[in-house]
Amino acid sequence: MKFRELIRLSVCAAAVLALSGIAAADTPLLTNTTSFRIPFAVESGGVGPVSGYAILFASANGGPLEQVQKVAASAGGFQFEAPGDGLYSFAVRVTDNAGIPVGDTGRLQPELQVSVDITAPQFQFQLAETASGQVNISWTTNSQDVDLGSVRLEYAEGINGRWRPLQGASTPSGQTTVQSLPGTSVSVRGFMTDLAGNQGTGTGQIVLSAATPAAVHNAPVVLPESSTGLNDAGQPTGSQVVGTTPFRSQQYNVAGSAATQPYGGQMAFNNASYNAEISDRSRPITQPNGLISGSRQVVNNRVFDIAYQVEDVGPSGVSSVDLFVTENNGGEWFRYDSDIDLQSPFQVDTRGEGTFGFAIRVRNGLGFSEPPPQPGERPGIVILVDQTPPHADLAQPQVLADGQGRVHLTWQIADQNMSAAPVRLESAVSAAGPWTPLFDWQIDERSFEMPIQPGMPTTLHFRLLVRDAAGNVTIAQTTQPVLIDQQRPTARLLRVQPASPIRRY
Secondary structure (H helix, E strand, O other): OOOOEEEEOOOOOOOOEEEOOOOOOOOOEEEEEEEEEEEEEEEEOOOOOOEEEEEEEEOOOOOOOEEHHHHHHHOOOEEEEEEOEEEEEEHHHHHEOOOEEEEOOOOOOEEEEEEOOOOOOOEEEEEEEEOEEEEEEEEEEOOOOEEEOOOOEEEEEEEOOOOOEOOOOOOOOOEEEOOOOOOOOEEEEEEOOOOOOOOEEEEEEOOOOOOOHHHHOOOOOOOOOOOOEEOOOEEEOOOEOOOOOOOOOOOEEEOOOOOOOOOOOOOOOOOOOOOOOHHHHHHEEEEOOOOOEEEEEEEOOOEEEEOOOOOOOOOOEEEEEEEEEEOOOOOOOEEEEEEOOOOOEEEEEEOOOEEEEEEEEEEEEOEEEEEOOOOOOOOEEEEEEEOOOOOOEEOOOOOEOOOOOOOEEEEEOOOOOOOEEEEEEEEEEOOOOOOOOEEEOOOOOOOOOOOOOOOOOOOOEEEEEEOOOOOEEEEOOOOOOOOOOOOOOOOOOOOOOOOOOOOOO
């Protein structure tokens, strides 16, 4: 069987990128996923079905092409996993069933290039007060591949907190000037998407100096608290404030000095949200020092949303919503981050397991806010992140022959955050199921006896499902089927016959 030339080579990623047709090697395809499928088509020349093998060669960032996959020629595509960002080149060759190359056997040249970009672009803002009430806003981005049509910049003044377009700001970098009232705050935020489809943002804020008496015709001057040095949120105030980059928290401890290690580091952007307010999993948590925190919510994902409600908003509006976190029940507090859109919920990424307490502070347009949480202050909500499945050990069932017969099952389970109804027992004729529950989720009694009923299968498999309060589930299954034999052998006497001679040896 001879093969004709490779008809087409393209790349697609489910729900992210879908391309077909011939792609020129000097025109890279952009994608923001590291896992994608490279479909191919091989024609057999009309003689019969396609056979043989297709071989994928790949290189990263200009390196040599090397064989990475081999599939049947009828497979129709390769599933490629890129280790990270970079420019990947691909070529395909075809062999017959004996492994002899057919078709193009010349020197390997890239037939397709895919640029993998999973890094979100970031805005960096710098705000400076150049005159009374006048703010110079400059911004840059870390990406060279920004979709110019996606750039959107907005600003808000503390006097009303409403976001408005930043006039003349439609490029990835630039500067402009806005006029506001002395003594208020000015916030700025930006949104953009790069050519690969990654979404990025950034924020910045400045609190303006209050006007002098002469500037307001000897009217009373209201100065915000902590107008010099650090404000109550532990942030510097004055003539210049540098905005934070997206999903990164600049942190200060409650004493006012910068934290040596930013809590949480780079925050993850995750479209999946998990509401931390799960009332049926709430219960008080007692720390070793005897303090009782607020209700504890148990979740099995490190990324979740915390809902909040802002109340008692005055005429100056809301300029920031800050979240503080503690990992030792209020012994130490750190500023986690600010909510960019000033709207509930607040997305949190704890970066791992643990018990985390949270408190929230809201700042008005003039800079007034409650003091940040102090050492010893209890958190308003406590989230326990538990991603460890419980331990489960199911012993081999024993068949008890008394009465009608019973199957006796015993097990042992363990977990630090066990559910109130942690066990469920199931049986099946086959080890692959389908499974029928012997009982649904209930308290752990460590054993169960199943009566043997007429008509039951001759073999049964059992499995125990164990769940903790976070929803992690472990399954323990019997390794060997249990023999169910309800036949009771009988015997009857036939006759009397001479005793058998005793054999002597």
